Amino acid sequence: MKTNSRNTAIVEKIWKIDSKDFMFDPDKFNYVLVRPCNVTYQTYKNFLLGKKTKCKMIVHEGAVMSWHRDKSLGWTHEPETFEEMLIKAELDCNVMPEFENWMFDFNWKTYTVRTIDMRTHKVLYDHLDKWLSENRHRGLI
Numbered sequence: 001m002k003t004n005s006r007n008t009a010i011v012e013k014i015w016k017i018d019s020k021d022f023m024f025d026p027d028k029f030n031y032v033l034v035r036p037c038n039v040t041y042q043t044y045k046n047f048l049l050g051k052k053t054k055c056k057m058i059v060h061e062g063a064v065m066s067w068h069r070d071k072s073l074g075w076t077h078e079p080e081t082f083e084e085m086l087i088k089a090e091l092d093c094n095v096m097p098e099f100e101n102w103m104f105d106f107n108w109k110t111y112t113v114r115t116i117d118m119r120t121h122k123v124l125y126d127h128l129d130k131w132l133s134e135n136r137h138r139g140l141i
Helices: 041-048 082-093 128-137
Strands: 009-017 031-036 065-068 099-106 109-117 122-126
Touching: 031 082, 041 099, 041 122, 065 082, 099 128, 109 128
Parallel strands: 009 099
Antiparallel strands: 009 031, 031 065, 099 109, 109 122
């Protein structure tokens, strides 16, 4: 999967944590953003694997596509399903994400808890269980 330039794109699946009753379900993310990134696939992958990179900063730029589970927001331009959004991103924006970030939106802060390489389907970064455990232990969720 490749973008139309030498840089990569990221799919951000985001779970919004609104209460202490939060129960994580991997299939029930609240919204998704497809965002271009300022570095190549290999640079992003090396960074996630803890290898040295020559870049000074990795920036996820503005979203080229979004999808929200809550259709009551009235976003009529959004695709009906997450899968349809990925197809639309490729066809309409010529963007094929190469990484998938799982993120929690909690108290106006966003935490990346898992990153998956969409080329190989390997998990490159995984702090999902640790993050959930720590925040349950502290009584935050």
